[in-house]
Amino acid sequence: MQNTSTTVTTGTTSPAKSPGRGLVMSKRARSARRLASLLTTKSGTYVRVYYDRQIRRYRVVWTNGPDAAQMFTFAVQAAGEVPELDVATLLWDRGTTNNNHK
Numbered sequence: 001m002q003n004t005s006t007t008v009t010t011g012t013t014s015p016a017k018s019p020g021r022g023l024v025m026s027k028r029a030r031s032a033r034r035l036a037s038l039l040t041t042k043s044g045t046y047v048r049v050y051y052d053r054q055i056r057r058y059r060v061v062w063t064n065g066p067d068a069a070q071m072f073t074f075a076v077q078a079a080g081e082v083p084e085l086d087v088a089t090l091l092w093d094r095g096t097t098n099n100n101h102k
């Protein structure tokens with residue numbers, strides 16, 4: 001028997017829960033996590049890909065490592081593994097750290 005009940009709440013946009021599997025993740029969100037993993041492996045630096053709700057776009061963030069052009073090249077090479085994401089529309093934010101504190 002299939003569960004067809006719905007829960008109505010006001011003022012929230014929380015993802016639906018899947019029976020026995022926790023929160024449901026969209027294909028696009030799964031692709032974002034996969035791209036982050038691929039870019040982390042390829043670049044040698046931790047990469048995070050997340051949806052920025054304020055601007056309604058996915059953002060790629062990392063510190064040090066390759067510049068944005070090189071990271072974009074890595075993403076283009078991985079595009080076939082993340083078909084739900086259009087790598088051309090991602091925002092690329094490279095930060096730097098200064099470890100020469102005195």
